[in-house]
Amino acid sequence: MARNKDLPSKIRRGKKMKQSQSIPTWITRKTGGSIRSSPYSRRHWRNSRLKRD
Numbered sequence: 335m336a337r338n339k340d341l342p343s344k345i346r347r348g349k350k351m352k353q354s355q356s357i358p359t360w361i362t363r364k365t366g367g368s369i370r371s372s373p374y375s376r377r378h379w380r381n382s383r384l385k386r387d
Contacts, residue, residue, distance in 0.1 A: 346384060350377070 339347075353374035362370055 350374070350384060 353372065354377055355372075356375060357369070357372050
């Protein structure tokens with residue numbers, strides 16, 4: 335992909351990067367370990383592509 339990206343693409347990528355962060359530790363403690371990760375954090379930048387990119 336090109337080095338220079340258009341603004342809508344950068345906004346979409348930024349949102350997905352924020353979603354893929356790990357959840358806070360206190361949530362894991364509060365739920366007794368039943369929730370360990372966000373459903374969005376399973377996405378890897380190299381293994382799956384975003385739509386319209």
